[in-house]
Amino acid sequence: MPEISPRPIRFVHRGHAIALEGVPPTRTLLDWLREDARPRCTGTKEGCNEGDCGACTVLVAERDDTAPGGVAIRHVNACLSFLPTLDGRAVITVEDLPQPHPVQQALVECHGSQCGFCTPGFVMTMTALREAHAAAGTRPERPAIADALAGNLCRCTGYRPIVDAAERMFELPDAPIDRAALRAQLDALAADTSEMTLEDFAAQRLARPEARIVAGATDVALWVNKQFRDIGEPLWITRVPALRRIATDADGTLHIGAAASLEDAWAALAARWPALTEVWRRFASPPVRHAGTLGGNIANGSPIGDGAPVLIALDARIVLRRGPDTRTLALEDFYLDYMKNALAPGEFVERLVVPxxxxxxxxxxxxxxxxFDSDISTVLMAAALRLDADGRIAAARLVFGGMAAITKRAAQTEAALRGRRWDEATLQAAQVALAQDFLPLSDLRASASYRLAVSANLLRRLWLETRPDDPLPASATQVREFRA
Structure with a gap:
């Protein structure tokens, strides 16, 4: 087995290659920028220290031959970014922008800042938005701007002038990030990379079954920042290129590597199933989706995680690997009890397979x-329904998060549906069965009675949108329009 390299963490910052040695693996980029960087970069603020407020937003760039200029640029939360996750990448903070940057100028002109604490984070998010649309030759509409800003909070300005500024910034002179220079610097770093093969990672995992596997750290970082937990020396799954891949077979089967980002994974799912667009937009925030992974969301196994209900409804499989060996389970069989799964010692999630x-x-x-945005689910329902030519239910998969100790199918509710005509009587029978499927808990998010009531109401919405006679269009059952 190859030894774990003691090599430095190497990334680009302020236009120069940085090499950090002897840094604790859970040292965050936010702390390093504010305390250790020279000169200190205190424009990046600490607000919540848990990825909710966006005051610490920075841009991270990495090599990507499919991106404009060969460089992918995304905004992330510095408070959740452990320094090892930056190896081989570039970090861009508010101090790196030319002054005044068009984004900053737009905020001034539109009165988009008051106390200013949150402003650097908004500037970096808006810069990422401007870069993305400038590269594509497009301009976002206000709903898309609001979605892009979902990871940034402002307690005093209000969002209307900030959204105004995001529109205004496209009318000001361009000041693009120099992607050619960034690519050259990233290429230089790539000569000494910490990336490894899937086989090497599997061997390391087998040798260190007790080690914590870390991807984007959007969950694990909270254990460190808020609970002060020691997670030891992690295994960094994002360093395995093979596990970051998303691929499609000739028959349409989708393969999502365990280290693929939430953003990329959900984009692939929503492209195949457009009905998932709203859940995608409301799954955490853009900075969290850029750093976190769908594989991590599934492996962590929270009963209120947003990924598992959707994937189980789609009859997804999970591929587990231990050394050179793999096995495949139905995802619904992966979860055994509250925060307990079927992983054996030395085993890890290799990929998700969606037929x-x-x-x-x-x-x-x-x-x-x-x-609405950036919140934990109280209840999430995912449903896959197929009717026959007579309007009877040929197949039904109803999956709920937040209703039990694990993400769970509503088995008795499904049985009440199959083979019956999809009408009001069948709906009511299914609603009665739902109360037999689940005995939810009461907690800070909702009471048990509320969860049962809202779940029954979601069944009614499902009927209203999919009934064979006069189904309602989506525009009749939602109050917000989502746009690209």
Whole structure:
């Protein structure tokens, strides 16, 4: 087995290659920027220290031959970014922008800042938005701007002038990031890379079954920042290029590597099943989706995670690897009990496999939470339904998160549906069965009675949108329009 290299963490910062040695693996980029960098980069602020407020937003660039200029640029939360995750990448902070940057000028002109604490984070998010649309030759509309800003909070300005500024910035002179220079610097770093093969990672995992596997650290970083937990010396799964891949077979089967980002994974799912667009936009925030992984969301196994209900409704499989050996399970069989799964010692999630849906399948997924954006689910329902020519239910998969100790199918509700005509009487029978499937808990997010009531209401919405007689269009059952 190859030894774990003690090599430095190498990344580009302020136009120069940085090499850090002897740094604790859980040292965050935010702390390094504010305390260790020279000169200190205090424009990046610490607000919540848990990825909710966006005051610490920075840009991270990495080599990507499919991206403009061969460089992918995304915004992430510095408070959740452990320094080892930056190896081989470039970090761009508000101090790196030419002054005044068009984004900053737009905020001034539109009165988009008051106390200013949150402003650097907004500037970096808006810069990422401007870069993305400038490269594509497009301009976002206000709903898309609001979605892009979902990871940034402002407590005093209000969002209207900030969204105004995001529109205004496209009218000001361009000041693009020099991607050619960035690519050259990243190429130089790539000569000494920490990336490894899938076989090497599997061997390391087998030798260190007790080690914590870390991807984007959007969950693990909270254990460190808020609970002060010692996670030891992690294994960095994002260093395995093979596990970051998303591929499609000739028959339409989708393969999502365990280290593929949430953003890329959900983009692939929503492209195949457009009904998943709303859940995608409401799954965490853009900075969290850029850093976190769908494989991590699934492996962590929270009963209120947004990924598992959708994937189980799609009859997804999970591929587990231990050394050179792999085995495949139905994803619904992966979860055994609260925060317990079927992983054996030395085993890890290699990829998720999502088959094409049978012709005629109607897919829906809805999330209920206290906040619309960037919030934990109270209940998430995902449903895959197929009717026959007579309007009877030929197949039904109903999956709920937030209703039990694990993400779970509503087995008795499904049984009440199959073979019956999809009418009001069948709906009511299914709603009665739902109360037999679940005995949810009451907690800070909702009472048990609320969870049962809202789940029954989601079944009604499913019927309204998919009934064979006069189904309602999506525009009749939602109040917000999502646009690209």
């Amino acid at each position: 094409p849906s049978p012709e005629g399948t109607q897919l829906r997924a809805w999330k209920i939470s206290k906040r």
